[in-house]
Amino acid sequence: xxxxxxxxxxxxxxxxxxxxxxxxxxxxxxxxxxxxxxxxxxxxxxxxxxxxxxxxxxxxxxxxxxxxxxxxxxxxxx
Numbered sequence: 001x002x003x004x005x006x007x008x009x010x011x012x013x014x015x016x017x018x019x020x021x022x023x024x025x026x027x028x029x030x031x032x033x034x035x036x037x038x039x040x041x042x043x044x045x046x047x048x049x050x051x052x053x054x055x056x057x058x059x060x061x062x063x064x065x066x067x068x069x070x071x072x073x074x075x076x077x078x
Contacts (some may be wrong), residue, residue: 007046011036011038012057012060014035017045018035026044027050032053
């Protein structure tokens with residue numbers, strides 16, 4: 001995984017945690033940036049907006065659930 005991809009995944013994880021604990025509306029981009037200890041430009045390199053970040057957080061959650069389902073199915077196949 002490239003450094004930029006790793007950073008983006010870290011940002012998505014931070015956003016996910018903050019959206020869960022504080023709620024989407026109560027979480028600001030500045031708070032995400034502060035928690036991630038990155039420059040604002042780094043945030044906007046990866047995401048156009050908070051809405052785009054939310055969409056990618058949701059995609060990440062769906063991918064994670066799909067992977068878990070595949071693992072469950074694989075263990076149940078004789």
